Amino acid sequence: MADLTLVRRPRPDGPSAAGWDPLRDEPGPDTVRCLGLYAKLTAGVTVVTALDGAGPTGMTVSALTSLSARPPLILACLRGSSRTLTALREQGAFAVSLLTDHQRAVAELFADSSVPPARRFEGGPVRRVLGLPVLADALAWSVCLVEDVRPYGDHHAVVGRVLAVEVNGGRPLLWHDRAFHALPAATTD
Secondary structure, eight states, rough: OOOOOOOHHHTTTOOTTTTOOOOHOOOOOOOHHHHHHHHHHOOEEEEEEEHHHHHHHHHEEOOOEEETTTTTEEEEEETTTOHHHHHHHHHHHEEEEEEEETTTTHHHHHHHHHHHHHHHHHSSSSETTTTTEEEESEEEEOOOEEEEEEETTEEEEEEEEEEOOOOOOSSSSETTTTEEEEOOOOOOO
16 A cells, blocks of 8 residues: 655745645545545434425435534534525524434435425424424434534535434434445344
8 A cells, every 4th residue: 555645846936935835735636536535434324404485305414413512513514505505594493313224215315306305205204393394203303503504615514503302212324335324233242
């Protein structure tokens, strides 16, 4: 395996130009290589939901993480062009439903941009909590107020303050190497 090191490349205006930072000024790897790296990340699969003028909307998200326990904050990354992002920005609130390993079809449904938003909610039990739709049979869910939204590349980082939570039993649906997976069954010795 090759050892990669950063090589300082001279800038067009000279190698000793003030303010040149090799870590920031290097072009970096191409998109294909970055997507290969991202595919190796393992994440729980979540559906983020919100309300817009036409009703509930939602999308499948694999980039969700806890940010803080006090105050209770989560961080979700949503595609910049998504209707769900627009809705949660306008309404100032959203919900997240962490999917179980039996909800692959739900993940696929909410990931399919050709399916109208209202039809995505027809397949399973949906509850309204503080006015927002949550998937009632999810592993866990939370309802959040939008604390902050910032664009980063083609996605937006959304910070939500957790207002309500429910945790149920089950095992998580995972996303790894561009496919859905389940945790292996626990074994006892």
